[in-house]
Amino acid sequence: MSDAPRDIGLAELQDALEKPETRLLDLRPIEAFNGWPLRGEARGGHIPGAIPFPFAWTRYRLEVHELLREHGATPERSIVLYGYDAGESRQMAELLDGIGCRDVRCYDRFVEQWAADRSLPLERMPRYDRLVCPAWVRELAENRRDGRPSVICHSHYDCIDDYHRGHIPGAIALNTNDLESPETWNRRSPEELRLALAAHGITRNATVVVYGRFSFPSNDDPYPGQAAGHLGAMRCAAILLWAGVEDVRVLNGGMNRWEEAGLPVSTEPTRPTPATDYGGEIPGRPEVFVDTPEAKRLLASDDGELASVRSWDEFVGRVSGYHYIERKGRIPGAVFADCGSDAYHMENYRNLDYTTRNYEAIAAMWERAGLTPDKHVAFYCGTGWRGSEAFFNAWLMGWPRVSVYDGGWMEWSSDPANPIATGEPSRAEDTIDAS
Amino acid sequence: MPTLNELTTDELISTFRGLEGWEDRFEYILDLAKQVPELDESERTDETRLTGCVSQVWVKTAVTQDDPPRFEFVANSDAAIVTGLIAVLMVVYNGRPVDEVADADPLAVLREMDLETHLSPTRRNGLHAMVERIRGDAGAPGVRS
Numbered sequence: 001m002s003d004a005p006r007d008i009g010l011a012e013l014q015d016a017l018e019k020p021e022t023r024l025l026d027l028r029p030i031e032a033f034n035g036w037p038l039r040g041e042a043r044g045g046h047i048p049g050a051i052p053f054p055f056a057w058t059r060y061r062l063e064v065h066e067l068l069r070e071h072g073a074t075p076e077r078s079i080v081l082y083g084y085d086a087g088e089s090r091q092m093a094e095l096l097d098g099i100g101c102r103d104v105r106c107y108d109r110f111v112e113q114w115a116a117d118r119s120l121p122l123e124r125m126p127r128y129d130r131l132v133c134p135a136w137v138r139e140l141a142e143n144r145r146d147g148r149p150s151v152i153c154h155s156h157y158d159c160i161d162d163y164h165r166g167h168i169p170g171a172i173a174l175n176t177n178d179l180e181s182p183e184t185w186n187r188r189s190p191e192e193l194r195l196a197l198a199a200h201g202i203t204r205n206a207t208v209v210v211y212g213r214f215s216f217p218s219n220d221d222p223y224p225g226q227a228a229g230h231l232g233a234m235r236c237a238a239i240l241l242w243a244g245v246e247d248v249r250v251l252n253g254g255m256n257r258w259e260e261a262g263l264p265v266s267t268e269p270t271r272p273t274p275a276t277d278y279g280g281e282i283p284g285r286p287e288v289f290v291d292t293p294e295a296k297r298l299l300a301s302d303d304g305e306l307a308s309v310r311s312w313d314e315f316v317g318r319v320s321g322y323h324y325i326e327r328k329g330r331i332p333g334a335v336f337a338d339c340g341s342d343a344y345h346m347e348n349y350r351n352l353d354y355t356t357r358n359y360e361a362i363a364a365m366w367e368r369a370g371l372t373p374d375k376h377v378a379f380y381c382g383t384g385w386r387g388s389e390a391f392f393n394a395w396l397m398g399w400p401r402v403s404v405y406d407g408g409w410m411e412w413s414s415d416p417a418n419p420i421a422t423g424e425p426s427r428a429e430d431t432i433d434a435s
Numbered sequence: 436m437p438t439l440n441e442l443t444t445d446e447l448i449s450t451f452r453g454l455e456g457w458e459d460r461f462e463y464i465l466d467l468a469k470q471v472p473e474l475d476e477s478e479r480t481d482e483t484r485l486t487g488c489v490s491q492v493w494v495k496t497a498v499t500q501d502d503p504p505r506f507e508f509v510a511n512s513d514a515a516i517v518t519g520l521i522a523v524l525m526v527v528y529n530g531r532p533v534d535e536v537a538d539a540d541p542l543a544v545l546r547e548m549d550l551e552t553h554l555s556p557t558r559r560n561g562l563h564a565m566v567e568r569i570r571g572d573a574g575a576p577g578v579r580s
Contacts, residue, residue, distance in 0.1 A: 059552075060555040061457040061460070061553040062460070062516050062550070063516055098458060214556070216564065218486075218564060220567075256556050341486055352555035353557075354557070
């Protein structure tokens with residue numbers, strides 16, 4: 001097929017968007033979909049109804065066909081592509097030809113036409129700028145961004161070797177144990193946090209970027225969390241928000257994405273520059289965490305939900321999920337907010353390159369489960385990492401009342417007076433075991 | 436073309452690299468996937484199921500009565516590409532003396548196939564989990580035989 005018949009103009013695109021068989025794919029980096037104007041466009045965001053499919057994913061050559069199908073690019077659909085680069089759109093169109101798609105067209109004027117025309121709708125994630133791309137972090141690391149003092153943190157769970165293996169140049173090491181207690185796995189006390197943050201040079205008014213490395217955690221490992229560094233970084237982000245740090249950001253996709261982008265990696269440690277004081281009251285955002293009494297209140301209320309960010313096997317009580325937690329089951333009345341395969345994976349919240357999944361798809365998944373932004377939703381898991389990642393997603397989406405139930409399954413199940421449910425949930429939760 | 440059971444690692448690498456484009460390579464991996472024997476439903480248990488993998492995967496390993504005893508495994512997945520990667524691992528591992536399983540380097544084979552950098556991090560994670568299971572089982576021969 002020649003290029004010419006592929007072109008689609010504004011009016012044709014608008015017509016196509018009215019039709020249910022149309023699938024609109026946004027080929028730009030996921031951050032552009034979320035809201036970052038990466039090419040100097042007048043407005044950031046995406047065309048309503050678009051599905052993000054970053055062109056970079058075409059490098060996964062054996063998987064790209066399957067991925068396209070998963071994202072709704074199937075032969076019976078009319079597919080429209082748009083992005084920053086007409087050449088990429090044409091390459092993608094050819095790829096779609098190869099899997100039998102017969103109606104593939106390209107809209108090439110997103111930047112100068114759609115984004116520039118304020119009468120055309122554009123959607124974005126409310127706090128899109130708190131989820132940053134590698135290029136943004138690189139500018140920060142090289143002091144090419146004016147403004148606040150900044151600290152870039154390579155998060156690890158008591159595994160400094162993970163930092164020494166390679167980190168972003170200029171990033172300091174941040175042990176999750178400095179922010180959460182290794183006894184309860186809850187956030188540390190305000191006074192402990194004040195000291196820990198100051199020791200890392202983190203002050204209330206700083207820009208703090210956190211990230212970690214994901215390196216194949218296995219539930220059979222003695223310390224699986226050591227290989228789930230980016231999940232730990234999400235936990236750190238939640239605790240930093242609770243403390244009140246004004247500008248907390250997460251590197252989308254963590255160290256893996258930085259490395260995939262071919263950016264420089266350092267093995268030279270950077271020592272933190274301690275601050276004399278954190279410089280504010282802790283907690284600055286107390287609403288970020290709830291504890292067991294508040295979790296029980298939410299369960300009993302009409303406008304609150306506890307969201308279990310666990311795997312199905314944990315939810316129905318087949319496994320506890322952790323080798324250091326004995327009891328199996330769930331908090332009766334909790335809503336299943338499926339994390340994915342196990343306690344150290346979040347497949348339902350991430351793309352295959354570990355970037356955060358399309359926020360609209362996450363919100364749709366939650367809505368199907370009964371989690372909506374009009375409610376106070378407290379996310380929990382076993383000890384708080386997965387709950388923190390789900391919370392961070394909801395916070396990015398601008399949900400007004402979202403929290404992490406810090407104690408989670410570990411704290412709940414440690415009190416024999418608390419009821420436990422197992423098996424597939426029924427409306428009456430009639431399998432409650434309060435032994 | 437040799438069947439999955441007859442393929443050597445070298446033949447696998449040279450056949451794969453000899454294919455012109457990724458479309459053909461994709462088809463070749465799917466062809467290998469079709470040759471992976473199916474596990475019975477009774478063999479798809481919690482014991483054989485692999486955790487930490489986005490796709491459903493069941494791994495059944497065994498050690499033969501030969502002298503020296505040899506390692507064999509079959510795995511199934513609900514995803515075709517994962518089954519194709521299972522086939523690659525079967526070529527690498529099956530028939531090896533058990534005490535040589537630890538010496539096999541499937542990631543090096545994937546690199547030589549020019550495949551490793553074209554797999555997403557999520558799939559690499561799943562592959563890693565499978566390799567860990569195989570190595571673990573070979574270290575405890577007979578546990579799941």
